[in-house]
Amino acid sequence: MAEGVPTWEEIARDHGRFLYSVAYRLAGNDDDAQDLVQESLLRIRRGLERYEPGSLEGWMARIVTNVFLDEVRRKKRRPVDALPDDPGRVLPPSPAADEVQTGLSDEIQRALGELPDDFRVPVVLCDVSDLSYEQIAETTGVPIGTVRSRIHRGRRMLRAQLAAAGVTGP
Amino acid sequence: MTDAHEFLATDMLSAYLDGELTDTERAEVEARLAESPEWRAELDEVRGARTMLRSVAQRDAPEGFWDAVLAGVVAADDSPVDAEETAAPVVSLDGKRRGPGRWIATAFAAAAAVALAVIIVPSRDSVRPDVAAVVVQHGAQGSDHGDPIGTITPVGPLAGFRR
Numbered sequence: 055m056a057e058g059v060p061t062w063e064e065i066a067r068d069h070g071r072f073l074y075s076v077a078y079r080l081a082g083n084d085d086d087a088q089d090l091v092q093e094s095l096l097r098i099r100r101g102l103e104r105y106e107p108g109s110l111e112g113w114m115a116r117i118v119t120n121v122f123l124d125e126v127r128r129k130k131r132r133p134v135d136a137l138p139d140d141p142g143r144v145l146p147p148s149p150a151a152d153e154v155q156t157g158l159s160d161e162i163q164r165a166l167g168e169l170p171d172d173f174r175v176p177v178v179l180c181d182v183s184d185l186s187y188e189q190i191a192e193t194t195g196v197p198i199g200t201v202r203s204r205i206h207r208g209r210r211m212l213r214a215q216l217a218a219a220g221v222t223g224p
Numbered sequence: 225m226t227d228a229h230e231f232l233a234t235d236m237l238s239a240y241l242d243g244e245l246t247d248t249e250r251a252e253v254e255a256r257l258a259e260s261p262e263w264r265a266e267l268d269e270v271r272g273a274r275t276m277l278r279s280v281a282q283r284d285a286p287e288g289f290w291d292a293v294l295a296g297v298v299a300a301d302d303s304p305v306d307a308e309e310t311a312a313p314v315v316s317l318d319g320k321r322r323g324p325g326r327w328i329a330t331a332f333a334a335a336a337a338v339a340l341a342v343i344i345v346p347s348r349d350s351v352r353p354d355v356a357a358v359v360v361q362h363g364a365q366g367s368d369h370g371d372p373i374g375t376i377t378p379v380g381p382l383a384g385f386r387r
Binding site: 062063071072074075078079084087088091095096159162163166177180181182186187202205206207209210212213216221222 | 238
């Protein structure tokens with residue numbers, strides 16, 4: 055393994071919260087976020103040999119997004135579509151232990167969940183994962199001009215959803 | 225209106241906020257912003273969404289998640305895997321939830337099987353067949369039949385990962 059490359063345990067310990075946050079914003083609920091993180095860590099562990107030191111969190115964000123997109127393509131479903139099976143999933147069943155459950159956070163997550171995948175994914179990668187448009191284009195496999203357009207439209211949709219919910223500012 | 229900027233797309237506004245424009249594009253956007261209240265309003269709109277999303281706190285996993293998932297990853301990688309399998313999802317996000325995280329459920333089931341074996345089998349050597357070994361070996365598989373993760377064997381949590 056190249057010098058300066060952390061072990062996968064160190065990645066989980068030092069960047070697990072970031073990984074979980076991206077997974078949660080993509081998946082829209084804790085249960086699916088946990089599955090995403092589990093699969094992502096497995097791929098991280100297996101892919102460390104090929105990792106070249108650089109933006110570690112960018113690399114992790116691309117992996118968790120790829121896992122998410124693989125599942126979306128496979129299941130052709132959106133997170134909100136998975137809810138009816140279990141009424142208990144309408145809200146996260148086990149609120150995070152030490153997250154301050156602000157109304158704003160809940161409203162934003164709800165609004166994000168209403169966005170179609172094509173818009174939610176680039177917005178999350180930009181505003182949660184802090185990836186560049188070029189990295190987002192690479193990850194999602196769409197042209198950079200499309201990424202730009204989807205981020206903009208996604209943010210407008212998000213703002214409209216929040217305004218409809220009575221949220222007008224941070 | 226027939227000004228020089230009329231063909232600019234407003235989606236440049238988000239790219240403007242994100243620092244993703246060239247110097248020329250940025251100058252064009254700023255010129256358009258100076259003359260168009262609609263563009264300024266749309267800039268405020270996307271800036272608000274961007275600010276709110278970036279200000280949301282990171283999400284913490286539920287208590288106990290990391291210990292279980294780290295043990296699960298180790299156990300899953302203990303089984304032989306060929307190169308092609310690494311590209312395929314190990315877990316699936318199907319609509320039917322079977323509890324908090326399949327690997328966690330499996331890891332908990334395995335741990336419970338170990339505890340049960342300790343409690344109900346007074347002496348492994350005095351019993352034939354070796355009930356404790358059978359329980360430990362098959363406890364995880366029984367919890368999630370047909371799932372590739374069902375082959376997980378009980379592995380104790382890694383020390384130092386409780387967050």
